[in-house]
Amino acid sequence: MSAMAMEYNAINLSQGFPNFKSDPVLIDLVSKAMKDGHNQYAPMAGDVYLRETICNKMHQLYNTTYSPDTDIVITAGATQAIFTAIAATISIGDEVIIFTPAYDCYGPTIQLFGGKVIEMQLASPYFTPDWEAVRNVISNNTKMIIINTPHNPSGMLFSETDMLQLQQISEEHNLLVISDEVYEHIIFDGEKHQSAATFEQLAKRSFITASFGKTFHNTGWKMGYCLGPKTLMDEFKKVHQYNVFSVNHPFQKALAEYLQNENTYLGLGQFYQQKRDFFLNLIKDSKFKILPSKGTYFQLLDFSEISQKSDKAFAEILTKQHKLATIPISVFNKDALDEKIIRVCFAKTEETLIDAAKILKSL
Numbered sequence: 001m002s003a004m005a006m007e008y009n010a011i012n013l014s015q016g017f018p019n020f021k022s023d024p025v026l027i028d029l030v031s032k033a034m035k036d037g038h039n040q041y042a043p044m045a046g047d048v049y050l051r052e053t054i055c056n057k058m059h060q061l062y063n064t065t066y067s068p069d070t071d072i073v074i075t076a077g078a079t080q081a082i083f084t085a086i087a088a089t090i091s092i093g094d095e096v097i098i099f100t101p102a103y104d105c106y107g108p109t110i111q112l113f114g115g116k117v118i119e120m121q122l123a124s125p126y127f128t129p130d131w132e133a134v135r136n137v138i139s140n141n142t143k144m145i146i147i148n149t150p151h152n153p154s155g156m157l158f159s160e161t162d163m164l165q166l167q168q169i170s171e172e173h174n175l176l177v178i179s180d181e182v183y184e185h186i187i188f189d190g191e192k193h194q195s196a197a198t199f200e201q202l203a204k205r206s207f208i209t210a211s212f213g214k215t216f217h218n219t220g221w222k223m224g225y226c227l228g229p230k231t232l233m234d235e236f237k238k239v240h241q242y243n244v245f246s247v248n249h250p251f252q253k254a255l256a257e258y259l260q261n262e263n264t265y266l267g268l269g270q271f272y273q274q275k276r277d278f279f280l281n282l283i284k285d286s287k288f289k290i291l292p293s294k295g296t297y298f299q300l301l302d303f304s305e306i307s308q309k310s311d312k313a314f315a316e317i318l319t320k321q322h323k324l325a326t327i328p329i330s331v332f333n334k335d336a337l338d339e340k341i342i343r344v345c346f347a348k349t350e351e352t353l354i355d356a357a358k359i360l361k362s363l
Contacts, residue, residue: 001014001015001315001319001325001326001327002014002015002325004316004319004320004325005319005325008319008320008323008325009323010319010320010322010323010324010325011323011324011325011352011355011356011359012325013324013325013326013344013345013346013348013352013356014325014326014327014343014344014345015327015345016152016214016219016297016298016345016347017219017220017345017347018217018219018297018347018348019347019348019349019352020217020347020348020349021217022216022217022218023216023217023258023264025258026216026218026254026255026258026264029253029254029255029257029258030250030251030253030254032254033249033250033251033253033254034250036253038249038250038253039249039250040249041245041246041249042074042246042247042248042249042252043246044073044237044240044241044245044246045072045073045074045237046072046073046074046225046246046247046252047074047249047252047253047256048068049253049256050074050252050253050255050256050259051068051069051072051074052068053256053259053260054066054068054072054225054227054259055067055068055071055072057259057262058197058227060262061195062195062197062198063198064195064197064198064203066197066227067230070230070233070234071227071228071229071230071233072225072226072227072233073225073226073233073236073237073240074223074224074225074246074247074252075209075223075224075225075226075240075244075247076222076223076224076244076247076248077211077213077222077223077224078180078182078209078210078211078213078214078224079105079224080222080224080244081207081209081210081224081225081226082105082106082109082146082178082180082209083105083109084226084236084239084240084243084244085178085207085209085226085228085232085236086106086109086110086113086115086144086178087109087112087113087239087243088232088235088236088238088239089143089144089176089232089235090110090113090114090115090143090144091113091114091115092113092114092115093114093115093116093141094114094115094116094141094142094143094144095115095116095117095118095139095141095142095143096110096115096116096117096118096142096143096144096145096146097118097120097134097137097138097142097144097145097146098110098117098118098119098120098145098146099119099120099121099122099129099146099147099148099151100119100120100121100122100332100333100334100337101122101127101153101154101329101332101333102119102146102148102332103148103152103180103332104331104332106146107119115143116141118137118142119334119335120133120134120137120334121333121334121337122151122154122156124154124300124302124339124341125289125291125300125302126156126291127151127154127156128156128162129158129162129165131162131165131166131169134169135169138169138173138175142173142175143175143176144175144176144177144178145166145169145170145175145176145177145178146177146178146180147166147177147178147179147180147196148179148180148181148182149162149179149180149181149193149194149295150183150184150186150187150193150294150295150296151295151296152182152183152296152298153296153298153300153327153329153332153343154293154298154300155292155293155294155295155296155298155299155300156294156295157187157191157193157194157294157295158194159194160194162194163194163196163198163199163202164199166196166202167199167201167202170202170205171201171205175205176205176206176207176232177196177202177205177206177207178206178207178209179195179196179206179207179208179209180209181193181195181196181208181209181210182209182210182211182214182215182224183214183295183296183297184210185215185265185266185268185269186214186215186268186269186272186295186296186297187269187294187295188269188272188273188276188292188293188294188295189273189292189294191294191295193295195208196208197227203229204229205229205232206228206232207226207227207228207232207236208226208227208228209224209225209226209227210224210225210226210227211223211224212224212225212255215265215268216255216258216264216265217347221248221251222247222248223247223248223251223252223255272297272346272347275297275346275347275348275350275353276292276293276297276299276346278350278353279299279344279346279353279356279357280292280299282353282354282357282361283301283357283360283361285361286357286360286361286363287303287305287306287363288301288302288303288305288306288360289301289302289304289305290302297345297346297347298343298344298345298346299343299344299346300329300341300342300343301326301341301342301343301344301360302339302340302341303340303341303342303363304339304340306363307340308340310328310330310338311328311329311330311338311339311340311341311342312328312330312331312338314328314340314342315327315328315342318342318359318363322359322362322363323359324356324359324360326342326343326344327342327343327344328341328342328343329341329342329343344356
């Protein structure tokens, strides 16, 4: 869709990246790290100061303890962290439960290592998990469950009850968990992020992945990390050592310094809620059905009162004829379920959102 947006000179609300600049303070810290000579390999697990800083942050936010020496690896983005966690644990015949609509790296990576994807479709408009249905699909071959909260693309949040259900199920069936928490700081309306780290028994069997790119508006840096207990991270490192080894050193130095100011991430929810509210106010009189996102910087729009075309066809027409690129949700769904919904990214300047809203209101 981004390629189509470029081809047709369309406003791009499809791919999940901000179109505004990163904090110049962070940019200056990267430049300083380069000038200070931090341009050779970082330690395999990542810069020590950055690992310590993240572990301290986890303790402050979630009252949980991770060792910077054994329980964390800095990665080339969260996608690499997810890939590596799967590569380290999934073998031929293992079944992995994912919730669709799902981020598109989960399924192919599971299949690459011989695993079988078990898709649990979340029903619109609320996209809440059905834990009884999850229990019913677990077999002797089930090895892992992957969750994503806040959830891309729906903007749904896993509740405390959801996480307790996940903890119980994973304990009962001795399952591993990947908790994809890349939008952990982008949560709205006073809601609270329920990290897997908060739940003692769940944390003992979970890889937690996070993204600096999503948090600090620099997705092109491809910087993230993975947290987990030593037993899991030892296996993680066996793969990480040979497909990445270590990631960008000066960026790590800069992020370690930048994170010392907790306002750099604690203010993100309010920052993006203002953008969400601004955008939704602009399109409130449109023909789209809208349930406000609870987190992430994505918003779903139900176009069933505008067109009965497939979501792929609608997104293509919207891009080519109306010059606005979005994402059709069926591409993330089990069996390409089409519920006449598109996803837009509101991590954009107000000018971009105003121009996009004019198009949406005209339909």
